[in-house]
Amino acid sequence: MHYADGKTTPCLNVLPSQVHGCSDLNTSAFIQRMIQAEKPNLIVFTGDNIFGFEGKDSAKSLNAAFAPAIAAGIPWAAVLGNHDQQGTLSREGVMKHIVGLKHTLSQFNPPKAHIIDGFGNYNLEVGGVEGSGFANKSVLNLYFLDSGDYSTVPSIPGYGWIKPSQQLWFQRTSAKLQSAYMRPPMAKKSFAPGLVYFHIPLPEFASFDASNFTGVRQEGISSASINSGFFTTMVEAGDVKAVFTGHDHLNDFCGQMTGIQLCYAGGFGCHAYGKVGWSRRARVVVASLEKTDEGGWGAVKSIKTWKRLDDGHLTAIDEQVLWSKNLIPKV
Numbered sequence: 001m002h003y004a005d006g007k008t009t010p011c012l013n014v015l016p017s018q019v020h021g022c023s024d025l026n027t028s029a030f031i032q033r034m035i036q037a038e039k040p041n042l043i044v045f046t047g048d049n050i051f052g053f054e055g056k057d058s059a060k061s062l063n064a065a066f067a068p069a070i071a072a073g074i075p076w077a078a079v080l081g082n083h084d085q086q087g088t089l090s091r092e093g094v095m096k097h098i099v100g101l102k103h104t105l106s107q108f109n110p111p112k113a114h115i116i117d118g119f120g121n122y123n124l125e126v127g128g129v130e131g132s133g134f135a136n137k138s139v140l141n142l143y144f145l146d147s148g149d150y151s152t153v154p155s156i157p158g159y160g161w162i163k164p165s166q167q168l169w170f171q172r173t174s175a176k177l178q179s180a181y182m183r184p185p186m187a188k189k190s191f192a193p194g195l196v197y198f199h200i201p202l203p204e205f206a207s208f209d210a211s212n213f214t215g216v217r218q219e220g221i222s223s224a225s226i227n228s229g230f231f232t233t234m235v236e237a238g239d240v241k242a243v244f245t246g247h248d249h250l251n252d253f254c255g256q257m258t259g260i261q262l263c264y265a266g267g268f269g270c271h272a273y274g275k276v277g278w279s280r281r282a283r284v285v286v287a288s289l290e291k292t293d294e295g296g297w298g299a300v301k302s303i304k305t306w307k308r309l310d311d312g313h314l315t316a317i318d319e320q321v322l323w324s325k326n327l328i329p330k331v
Helices: 024-038 058-072 091-099 164-181 203-207 230-237
Strands: 043-045 076-078 122-127 138-144 194-197 240-245 254-257 260-264 281-291 297-309 316-324
Touching (some): 024 281, 024 297, 043 058, 058 091, 138 164, 164 230, 203 260, 230 260, 240 297, 240 316
Parallel strands (some): 043 076, 194 240
Antiparallel strands (some): 122 138, 254 260, 281 297, 297 316
């Protein structure tokens, strides 16, 4: 969102006819329109929630940025980007403030992980339908990680990355969830699908071209200058079906690699850099449950996605199936 000071913060990279009166408030209006159109069960903010450099008071900027989700009473979760801490709150302070806001499911860090890098590493379990055999199981696992801001290693320039301590926490959490899912009742032979959210894309996002992704790539992949191996860690875990990142505002594609969809959503905030004439946008993700033979609800059968544009019609584009129980992924 790159939120700063609200009404006094101008929009960037918009058409000349859109400049007058355009501000952070347009970003808030876009969230409200998305909520009205999609009626989501959960809203996820993928970092650079505020643009710390240009906000006078980071706490106030955070309150205003998340206000539409809070006012709607919809559960929401957030991770940190590389700009959130550049104002009056440290990175730790920003995450502490976020977890104190209403209706958020965000967590500061895992309670049992005594040593872990970053702030805002946590997971959420989406339970099965009450009254079904999956009532006490997580049928969809959501993982959130802090991909850092900038390298703190003098010999490595550029952006941060997901560290070994975070990958270990992810591995252990994934294994524990998979084990629980495969135990009775309703013991399953395969894993519940997992979705992963963080801000800075992995180097593997650069593996695609227009022939093998859905969406557009209009700028370079601004990943860390080293590969920390997190993609391999996710492949080995076996449950991750899709990854969602922010950071590169002019990219909005999804491409599949080794059974995992790597997805951008495209820039959302009006004060974030963009491209004149190219609408801000948001990604919608829908997980659908299968019907059992008895007419009840079972496990997740498919995960679909599309994007909506911040135009006059909230135009929906690029609908695609990210994962289906019945589809064998391409390798």
